[in-house]
Amino acid sequence: xxxxxxxxxxxxxxxxxxxxxxxxxxxxxxxxxxxxxxxxxxxxxxxxxxxxxxxxxxxxxxxxxxxxxxxxxxxxxxxxxxxxxxxxxxxxxxxxxxxxxxxxxxxxxxxxxxxxxxxxxxxxxxxxxxxx
Amino acid sequence: xxxxxxxxxxxxxxxxxxxxxxxxxxxxxxxxxxxxxxxxxxxxxxxxxxxxxxxxxxxxxxxxxxxxxxxxxxxxxxxxxxxxxxxxxxxxxxxxxxxxxxxxxxxxxxxxxxxxx
Numbered sequence: 001x002x003x004x005x006x007x008x009x010x011x012x013x014x015x016x017x018x019x020x021x022x023x024x025x026x027x028x029x030x031x032x033x034x035x036x037x038x039x040x041x042x043x044x045x046x047x048x049x050x051x052x053x054x055x056x057x058x059x060x061x062x063x064x065x066x067x068x069x070x071x072x073x074x075x076x077x078x079x080x081x082x083x084x085x086x087x088x089x090x091x092x093x094x095x096x097x098x099x100x101x102x103x104x105x106x107x108x109x110x111x112x113x114x115x116x117x118x119x120x121x122x123x124x125x126x127x128x129x130x131x132x
Numbered sequence: 133x134x135x136x137x138x139x140x141x142x143x144x145x146x147x148x149x150x151x152x153x154x155x156x157x158x159x160x161x162x163x164x165x166x167x168x169x170x171x172x173x174x175x176x177x178x179x180x181x182x183x184x185x186x187x188x189x190x191x192x193x194x195x196x197x198x199x200x201x202x203x204x205x206x207x208x209x210x211x212x213x214x215x216x217x218x219x220x221x222x223x224x225x226x227x228x229x230x231x232x233x234x235x236x237x238x239x240x241x242x243x244x245x246x247x248x249x
């Protein structure tokens with residue numbers, strides 16, 4: 001219950017402060033329902049993505065032959081790219097394709113924005129000094 | 133019923149075996165072998181061109197996924213010219229090593245709402 005309350009507070013804060021336009025959204029978002037808000041994305045993530053990527057997006061289920069990545073905290077525009085490729089068939093995956101086909105551009109952007117904001121172990125290593 | 137349990141046991145054993153296969157990477161070797169990766173993946177916010185999007189964060193990613201991604205780039209199942217060229221030069225063992233290295237580097241973080249216990 002406490003975590004539900006925390007989630008609600010977090011989402012309110014995100015909804016208030018969020019700018020979904022910061023990751024060069026692809027054109028062509030449709031206005032079809034349901035609205036692609038962060039609150040919608042949180043629910044969608046919980047209902048669908050979490051089964052394989054973990055409730056927090058950072059503890060994926062180790063599926064042999066098709067291991068899901070940690071998605072929490074990944075760059076939003078990379079996530080948009082991946083979901084779009086799955087949807088449009090450039091990237092083939094027996095699990096992800098049908099999930100992505102259900103999403104419009106605005107929903108993909110909202111999901112990516114939500115996922116990229118989740119706490120994460122992911123980071124970028126510093127590039128080594130190849131120095132001369 | 134008994135046969136279902138038997139199937140389950142066999143499936144679990146197979147699962148265990150496949151995890152063991154991915155546990156064989158050597159992170160110390162992977163550190164050396166991944167130097168090339170950092171040319172792009174070692175710059176925060178570094179952007180792929182055509183199409184334009186940031187190259188993904190790899191440190192802390194799970195090893196099985198990294199190996200799988202490299203295998204798909206190598207075979208061409210996943211289409212990316214630069215990554216195909218890079219992955220094509222790697223042996224299976226080197227993929228395992230690189231994956232072991234990157235996956236060993238997860239940063240500490242505070243699990244958020246919805247996190248698993």
